[in-house]
Amino acid sequence: MHSAVSVLFFLFVTLLSIPCCAELSIDGSQSPINSGTVQLQKYPRIVLYSVSWCPHCKEAKDYLTSHNIPFINKDVELDDDFKKELIEKYKTGGVPLIVFGKDEKLMKGFNRERFEKILRDMSK
Numbered sequence: 001m002h003s004a005v006s007v008l009f010f011l012f013v014t015l016l017s018i019p020c021c022a023e024l025s026i027d028g029s030q031s032p033i034n035s036g037t038v039q040l041q042k043y044p045r046i047v048l049y050s051v052s053w054c055p056h057c058k059e060a061k062d063y064l065t066s067h068n069i070p071f072i073n074k075d076v077e078l079d080d081d082f083k084k085e086l087i088e089k090y091k092t093g094g095v096p097l098i099v100f101g102k103d104e105k106l107m108k109g110f111n112r113e114r115f116e117k118i119l120r121d122m123s124k
Helices: 002-017 055-066 080-090 112-122
Strands: 046-050 072-075 097-100 105-108
Touching (some): 046 080, 055 112, 097 112
Antiparallel strands (some): 046 097, 097 105
């Protein structure tokens, strides 16, 4: 019994000595942003039709997310309405399909250079 108490006491003291890794915000406010480093860019509406297991879909989602490009992800396996929309409206069952604006441009598959070119062309 004495050794168990000693072990618990040792663990307690050890845990107390570990510094906290993050500061807590008491008022719940967001950390400040250095506005000098933030570039605001206006993007067209971007809709990504995807499935979870598709490597090209994942590449597109990762690219959009890592570049802070807002998009709507429509997983056609999780929602039959999205699948119906993909097939009937866009006449394809292939993913990824990226829709720019109000159906102004479509991109089947994902290629970073092609994606960036479409964005440039749409911003003119």
